Amino acid sequence: MKFEDAMRLAQQRGFFFKSAESYPNSPAGFWEYGPLGVSMRNKFVELWRREVVKRDGMLEIDGAQILPKGVFEASGHLSGFTDPFVKCGNCGSVFRPDKLIEEKSKRPVPEKLTDGEYDELMQKEGVKCTKCGSKLSGTGRFNMMFRVGVGPQQEEAYLRPETCQSIFVDFPLLFKTQRVKLPIGVAQVGKSFRNEIAPRQGLLRLRELNQAEVEVFFNPKKIDGKRFERAEEVVLNFVAPDGKKTTATVVGAVEQGLVPNALVGYYLALVNSFYARAGLPPDRVRFRMLAEEDRAFYSLGAFDLEVELSVGWVELVACNYRGDYDLSRHSRISGTDFSVDDEGEKVVPHIFELSLGVDRSLYALLETSMAVDGERRTLRLKPYLAPRTTGVFPLVNKDGLPELAEKIERSLKEDFDSFYDDSGSIGRRYARADEAGVPVCITVDYDSLKDNSVTLRSRDTSGQERVQISDLRGVIAGAISFPRLLLEG
């Protein structure tokens, strides 16, 4: 129920809505951000820059969305990012061969067989189309990347399925030109594209998605350091593959072997504190430790940051220790040396990745901050993430009040996300503002004309105070200021 409520509010207030809905056959998995959604996303990304990128002294890039075939040969997406399928020659139905074989033989089918092995098993078991009984095609592959043809020759290229490949490919140039040393984080926020078979649940599963990624490059022989110590006392929640829950400080988690080393612990703490600042309730955030069989084949360790929502635990950030897989592969396939100098030592850096889903995060913030009290809905977003900062209202539409209110709004709109509203009763305007998460509203009344003061009304308490018009700028700036950083020192 909560999921539908949140989606309804998102659409009614213009946070996000389905793409091109006026056209029939518009496919699932594509969404548009409306005015409030864009504003909130901008602020969310800015908070990420502040709490993660700048905090850690990372480099930020913005890579191309279309990349040549070779990049995905190196990354493994061309061969590995696929699902097997068979097609009925008669009725055209599409099936997964492993499911058909399992159904027929009543035995589990081993994972990751070759196409030939599927064909052989289907032959042996006499698998036919379950719809019409006709013969099926040989096993084919459905690649989840969107293929595009570049230029008149339609050169084979793909929309990137993750933002990180640009970071890997650009790394040698960045290292040479930016005068940095290992360990160094490189960040990127941008779009990725995945041709999902069954996108579902709004922003939680998209074909076109926004990611904010961090790739930390480091010398695997140097995984401790002073800079990592400042996260030692941060408390994190873990859940093991067997379901066992543990709450531990970073230093404790490293000692218990939950986390492989101080570097990984530091970055888990960094992303954890980012979400605390964004406003997710800390007791509903945890790191799921992935079992070996659930990880990508190159992964040397993986943690998913999850949040508990109405639909269950949802993964927001994939934290992956990728070893030297990426740089070694790009070295080999491109023929370029991807090793760098680290204090006199030639090294192919290892990579720890924090791959954050922006759209999912925004949905999670919307759902967790939505408070419903009867008819009344209030979006208790952190003031620095609220898409609209302040509304200016004349108490009544006469006697010069609108003129003064408009003047105040004009003086604020360039520095703040303000709006003017004179429609309906004052209570109605407060209610509308609450739904959009506006943290403070300004009301101009008859006293304002006499003493240059206005009412400042708070979203979360509905309390009021009088403020001089000349003080408004400072008061509002204070109300939406960023919190102090968690990882001091």
Add this chain to the structure above:
RNA sequence: GCGGCCGUGAUCCAGUGGUUAGGAUAGUGGCUUCCCAAGCCACUUGCCCGGGUCCGAAUCCCGGCGGCCGCACCA
């Protein structure tokens, strides 16, 4: 992709073979209004798409697309 349920204004709901497709909420314009969705008047917006059955389809049938749930997938 498989199975189940479902699809009427921006939202929620009524309408199950013949209705000018109705209401509520929201929205717009106006009136009123000295602080929390008050009231009055007027107005805007709809049967997911395509095919079939029928004299006649929002309603029945088929297909597509979409939504929710379960399974699978999630590098």
